[in-house]
Amino acid sequence: DAGVIQSPRHEVTEMGQEVTLRCKPISGHDYLFWYRQTMMRGLELLIYFNNNVPIDDSGMPEDRFSAKMPNASFSTLKIQPSEPRDSAVYFCASTRTGGFHEQFFGPGTRLTVL
Amino acid sequence: GNSVTQMEGPVTLSEEAFLTINCTYTATGYPSLFWYVQYPGEGLQLLLKATKADDKGSNKGFEATYRKETTSFHLEKGSVQVSDSAVYFCALSERGGFKTIFGAGTRLFVKA
Numbered sequence: 001d002a003g004v005i006q007s008p009r010h011e012v013t014e015m016g017q018e019v020t021l022r023c024k025p026i027s028g029h030d031y032l033f034w035y036r037q038t039m040m041r042g043l044e045l046l047i048y049f050n051n052n053v054p055i056d057d058s059g060m061p062e063d064r065f066s067a068k069m070p071n072a073s074f075s076t077l078k079i080q081p082s083e084p085r086d087s088a089v090y091f092c093a094s095t096r097t098g099g100f101h102e103q104f105f106g107p108g109t110r111l112t113v114l
Numbered sequence: 115g116n117s118v119t120q121m122e123g124p125v126t127l128s129e130e131a132f133l134t135i136n137c138t139y140t141a142t143g144y145p146s147l148f149w150y151v152q153y154p155g156e157g158l159q160l161l162l163k164a165t166k167a168d169d170k171g172s173n174k175g176f177e178a179t180y181r182k183e184t185t186s187f188h189l190e191k192g193s194v195q196v197s198d199s200a201v202y203f204c205a206l207s208e209r210g211g212f213k214t215i216f217g218a219g220t221r222l223f224v225k226a
Contacts (some may be wrong), residue, residue, distance in 0.1 A: 008162040009190075020168060033214075042218045042219060043203070043219070045213070045214075048140060057200070091157050091158070093157075093158075097212075100146055100163055100165055100207075101146055101212055101214065102160045102163060103158075104159075104160075105157030105158045105159065106170075107157050108156075108157050
């Protein structure tokens with residue numbers, strides 16, 4: 001069974017450009033989470049969805065960040081415009097109702113903003 | 115609010131040494147507790163879990179016991195290997211909730 005899929009795995013862009021990160025959760029999982037990981041701040045929860053509806057976006061750093069989940073098998077995290085301080089590894093994770101809430105993480109997208 | 119505190123790293127051990135990584139938590143009610151491991155260049159993956167007091171989670175030689183009286187969930191392994199070198203995260207999830215609170219992570223280096 002396929003795990004959580006993220007694309008791209010690496011992204012290098014210039015300051016001011018729009019960046020879109022993509023995630024496909026595990027089939028049958030109804031919760032999806034976006035995290036950001038940096039050396040300075042560790043692992044931060046940005047936003048999470050339940051049944052495609054955003055439940056808590058209090059971790060989204062500012063209006064430059066937006067996330068959508070148009071259907072159960074796809075989510076995007078968009079940064080517009082990007083800044084060098086956005087450089088980090090972004091993880092998507094999913095889980096399902098009825099389990100023990102263990103989260104299944106994707107391999108991450110390493111974003112570098114020059 | 116809920117929180118997880120784990121020992122700062124890095125922890126450096128020789129192969130076959132005994133490992134302990136301390137973790138304490140603050141939570142209302144009876145959370146589920148987890149240890150996740152992150153190998154270089156990968157996402158986090160679940161190592162073990164415990165869902166109620168006195169439960170012992172175990173996997174790949176690692177163990178942790180849910181201690182409600184001390185609000186702790188310390189990770190132990192009797193004999194570490196070089197391949198155990200990774201970052202270890204303690205985490206909790208409130209019963210009835212799906213948001214997981216992660217600790218800061220502890221980096222483990224195992225020398226041959």
